[in-house]
Structures are given as C-alpha cells and as structure tokens.
Amino acid sequence: MLLPCVSPTKYIARYLDSIFGSLGYLTVLISLTYSQDVATGAASGFPLSDPCPLREILPVGVHTFALLTNGYQNPRDIFSYLSAWLALVPQALCIVYVTLIWSSREVEVILMFVGQLVCEILNFVLKRWIREERPKRGFYNATVMSFFAPVIRPANETNVHRNVW
C-alpha cells in the first residue's frame, strides 16, 4: 500500500500547522490589500463602494494606512500621527493571538481569542441595532476635506451611482 494507514484525526492534526499559518497570512494580506485599496482609491477618486465583511467584523485600521500614506494627517500635529498608528493596535493584537496560538498551543490563549471574536460579533450586532452615525464635520475632517477636495471626486458618471456622494 502506498498510503500509510493514518486515522483521520491524525491526518487533520498534521495539517493544522498549515491551516494556522494560512490564516495568519490571510489576515495580514487582506488587511494590507484593503488598506492599499483605500489609499489608492481615495487618491485616485475611486473610493471603495463594496463593503468588505471582514472589515466590518475585524476593526481593521484601513483608514490608518490612508492617513499615513496619503498624508491626511496634519504633519505639524504629532498626536494625529500617533493616533493613526494606534488605530492599528487591534490588527497587531490579532496577529499576536494567531502567532501565540500557533507557537504555544495554550488553551487559555485560544479561549481568549474566541472571546475576542465573540466580542467583535457583539459589536457588529450592536452597531446595526443602535444605528448611530459617526461624527460628521469636526475641525479635523473639515481641514482634511477642504485640502483634498480637488482630488476626491468621482472619476466618471458610473462611479456616482455606486458611491455615496
């Protein structure tokens, strides 16, 4: 017989490492792809129209990349620069969770990560239940908006229907 006789559980367990690794990579790749989309999208006048479910579930700091890469933040203000980096903390913690689970296999870390994910689902539900808008035109956004006003506009007519303008 070419294939050695392995029980299915052992077979799955053997590939758990690859599954863990792929999950970690996927998390990083998706967050990077979307941040890139937002950064280039905002700059080229093509804001993202299709909401990504993952972005709603994980508090992915996509705006941070836009902030950092497009120079939205006021360069004279170190606190906005710092805040932009702080927005990435949940993403960093997710990577820490996946790495710790993969390397230590501690049930306590798995339980904490499951709790964290349930907490995110709870937030997802609460947001859609309460339906309270984010703050609109604060000083910060107003400055940014007026500065980027010539750049941020729909590139063609079809774009108008797909986006909230």
Added chain:
Amino acid sequence: MRQMSTEMYGKGYGMPSSHAQFVGFFSLYFALFLLLRHAPNPSTSQHATTFLERVVLSILACLGAGAVSVSRVYLNYHTPKQVVAGCAVGIMFAVFWFSFTSYLRKHGWIDWALDFPLARHARIRDLVVSEDLVEAGWQRWEARRKLKRREDSGASRKSI
C-alpha cells in the same frame, strides 16, 4: 454642497466604537488572567513574574487601551460617548467571558475538550495557568546544556 465619501470618516455606524470595545476586552481579560488565574508554581519556576510585576503589566495594558480609545476621539472617528460605550461593552464582556471560562475550568469542560484525539494530536495544552512558559522552556534547555557540557568534559578527560 456635495456629500463626501464615507471612506473619509470611517465606515458604517459609530456606536459603540469597535476599537474601544476591542482594546477594552483585551486589556481587562489580560489583567484578570494575570491577577486572578495565572499562578506560577514557586517550586518549578523561581524566576517567574511576581504579583507586583503582573499588576504593573495589567496597568500598562489598561493605559494602552486608554490611549487607543482617546485616539479615536482625537481623529474624530467617534464621539466621546461612542468610545465610552465601546469601553463599557468591552469591559462587561471581558468580565462575562472570564466568568464563563472559569466555569468551564471549574466543571472540567476544558479537561474534557483536551482529551479529544484532535486536541491531543494538535498538542493543545493547558500549562500557562500554573507555569511560567519562559521559565519552563529555559529550565529544560539549561538542564540539557549542563548534561552536554558534563559529557564533553568527560570525553576530553578520557582522550587525555
């Protein structure tokens, strides 16, 4: 005046802030674990973190969570009310989840789950509650290194 893209403000609804809720849960669960559950056995790990060190770590985690929360208001992605609500939900859920996992531990559900063949093959373990992982691994390495040195010196003596 034309309405600007929601991408610039942040997407979706704002109540409660998901960043605040995330870090609120993380910091409180981390603190509860360090202070109430993690009890390294003094006989096996002498150099494990002391209770005072764990208190300091917990405070640092909470300060970090506070910084993330404040930054949400500073960048105008959320109102202070939304951030406070996020923190409150995160903290309440952390307390609930910690009690729930304590219940699972107390009534043997964790031991039951760890006995499954899949969990055993995946080498899922429950060591960090009673041991300092850094210490446990380091002591094993130290013992092995000492043994190897003794063997090496024994071999060199023989060759002379």
